[in-house]
Amino acid sequence: MELLRNLTLILLATTIIGHYSTRIGIPAVIGQLLVGVVIGPAMLGWINPTHVLESYAELGVIILMFIAGLESDLQLLKRYLKPSVLVALMGVLIPVVGTYLVGMFYHLGVVESLFISVIFAATSVSISVEVLKEMNALNSREGTTILGAAVVDDVLAVVILSVLVSTTGTAVGDSAAASSNLVLTTIEQIVYFAAIYFVVRWLAPYMAKIGDRLMIPMGQTLMAIILCFGMAYIAELVGLSDVVGAFFAGIAISQTSAKSTVDRHIEPIGYALFIPVFFVSIGLNMDFNGLGKQLGFIVVLTVVAVLTKLIGAGSGAKLAGFSWVSSTAVGAGMVSRGEMALIIAQIGYAAKLMSPVRYSAIVAAIIVATLIAPFLLRVTMDRAHKGEIDRSKVRPTE
Template identity: 50%
Template sequence: MTFLGVLCLILVLTTLAGHLANRLGVPAVIGELVVGIILGPAMLNWIQLNSLVSLFANIGVVILMFLGGLESNLQLLMKYLRPAIIVATSGVIFPVVLMGAAAWWWGFSPLEALFIGVIFSATSVSISVAVLKEYHALTSREGATILGAAVADDIIGVVLLSLMISLLASQGIQTAGHHPALAIVLLEQVAFFGGTYILVKWLAPYLMHLSERLVMASSVTIMSMVICLGMAWIADLVGLSGAIGAFFAGIAVAHTPYRAVLADHVEPLGNAIFIPVFFVSVGLNMTLDHFAENLGLILILTLLACLSKLVGCGLGARLSGFTGTSSTVIGTGMIARGEMGLITAQIGHQAGLLQGSDYSAMILVIILATVLAPLLLKQTLKRLPQKPLQSIN
């Protein structure tokens, strides 16, 4: 029963923190992230990131991305697919080069420095989705490009992680767990996106229509959750983030007549319990172990973590024809790091590339960049011209 008390405390404090954040004119997610930092090991240490908190957090990010897909315009996403790929590619190259060079200059070995660059190459778009939803910019052309770039970024991140594991193995460094060959991983992901097309085109409409005929309360909502969780699970199996699978599930369900009903049913479910726990869990990852001795490294890498995505993705957007303001919005929307960075850092820790204090520093930089991202995104969104959101006629 202890977890029920923890959950109650999280919901009370995140509600109050979100209210205070909105009154101060900052995104509500900032308040929720700060609650996690205060309650977690970094400060009061009242709540630890145990299995139940992690489970609720994982469900929260899946529901959040499902809602993002539910509100997305597939035609708009396809229209901005090319710039999204350019944005993702340049947004991966810059962190690998800049952060890798900074780590090497700081005294890390070339292999360790390259690994640190790879850690910060991946974007976690979940927090950006929350901010874009809050400021009604999810279906803008900037929002569509950020979402499309996040999907491409996730795939590139998996490829880089696989290459790093192969490089570690060639150096005689063992990593925990079984890691399939890169070719197999890529083949599985191609199959996943082929299956996603089938889901959007035929399977989701059939399943949603079938659910309406079931004599069961909330059968349509239940079926949408089955599609959401199933897609998240399959994406995780093929090496992608479960959030990506949930996002495409949302897109699939959005192309059925039940879109409005599901938005009304699923959003309260997510915001009432699971999504606040996800944002708190990000703060719970923060610790202050060896903070003082690594302060210089943490500050330099945090600055570069923000600048490398802002400049790299912003440059990709400019090359794709976006204006300076729109490019800045896209760049800031790609700053947040998340599960892929944490996973990569953990592999480096297990392999002995990142020792205790260095590993703690990398985790702290990931958290700091994630906390700064929504603040920066909000400021750049305010600079966009006040005009109707872009759509496809």
């Protein structure tokens, strides 16, 4: 019964807030994130995070990233592979250095400072995907680069996290076993990415044909969901985020004849229930208890987290030949930390790589940075779009 009450409250609140957010020109996702803060432990306390809600939220982000892959242009992703790699590399390097220095400034110690830097090196592109979809910019040059960079970013964050945990030896048995596990995980991830070609080239089209022949409603959509969940599950098995698997499952289905049918069926499934729960769940993690003494640390960490990602990823785009305006938009698209950073923070907390007090402050900084990200992306993408229109008007007269 509690689940039904919670879902009713979440869907009612996000529907109302989403409507009025869009009406006044604010990304709807901002309203949904704030709903979680307001009705969660941070303020009213009407809903607390539960295992069931976390499961719904996990399905929400998987479906969201599957939709992003489904609506992405594979040729554009290939075309912007080099910019994506540069954006990801710079978008990891600069935040790692910046947040490490913040940790050292607050006398946290080398290991804890390193782990905090890994947390804020990660990018959660699901928030940016939602804003890009609202702006019809998912397949723009900036949007495609953000999507590609997010996948590379995720791999880099997992590798850095694995190295850190294995070298500290706090979450694993001994150093030799940890090093062995790291090598095995790396090999598994290489095999996983190699297998994606097989999925796109043969498996997805074959599953689409089977779905078309099934004598049940929405056969193609069901086969697509099976592929999505399967690839997400295997991605987790090899140490990647499940959203990576879901994204590439969407890419695979987008290359089949089932694309339009699946796209038409999957969006109502996601946006009617699971995706709103995902965005609200991020806000539910906010808790103001005991944060008063950590306020300065939270503010500094949030500012550094936003600026280092904006500058780092933006400089990567600039090195790849983007204009300053477009580079800033790409950097803004990588600012959001969301669920990826929260997951890494939880891993570090369980491995005793940070104190409980710092953990709460870090979660608060992650959520505040995530709340800021959609505003930045909306503003910078508007400027980039306006710049493209202006250039197209000038070009014929030159």
